[in-house]
Amino acid sequence: MDTKRLTIPVSPGAPHQARSAVAETLGPRHPRLEAVLLATSEIVSNAVQHGNLGPEDSICLEIDRPDDRVRVTVTHPGVAVTSTRRTAPGPGGWGLKIVDSLAGDWGIRHGREGVCAWFEIQAAA
Numbered sequence: 001m002d003t004k005r006l007t008i009p010v011s012p013g014a015p016h017q018a019r020s021a022v023a024e025t026l027g028p029r030h031p032r033l034e035a036v037l038l039a040t041s042e043i044v045s046n047a048v049q050h051g052n053l054g055p056e057d058s059i060c061l062e063i064d065r066p067d068d069r070v071r072v073t074v075t076h077p078g079v080a081v082t083s084t085r086r087t088a089p090g091p092g093g094w095g096l097k098i099v100d101s102l103a104g105d106w107g108i109r110h111g112r113e114g115v116c117a118w119f120e121i122q123a124a125a
Contacts, residue, residue, distance in 0.1 A: 004063045008044070010053045010076075018044040018061050022072065025063045032121050035102045036070050042095040043074045043117045051078030051115065060113075068123045069104070077114040 106119035
């Protein structure tokens with residue numbers, strides 16, 4: 001399994017940094033690149049906007065490519081947004097619903113390292 005790890009400072013630019021790392025790792029010809037980039041943006045944005053993180057904190061991004069899948073994991077020391085798969089109540093709040101629609105599997109767990117949000121997308125459409 002080929003794993004890439006990157007530490008990203010918490011900032012408004014974190015989703016862009018994460019997308020760039022994913023794009024570089026997967027390459028422009030990956031069949032599900034756009035789906036992986038969008039789901040990555042959503043889980044990193046959730047961490048930055050809702051994780052109760054400060055500018056001194058960072059996000060750990062891991063990109064794995066086991067078998068015919070892509071797995072992206074975002075770990076941070078903050079708090080988690082709900083993992084309930086629901087309809088958003090108003091403007092915004094669609095991030096996890098988008099991840100749910102794109103990913104074959106995803107989840108959020110709490111551990112010693114903080115909050116870990118992850119998703120897996122099949123490489124073939």
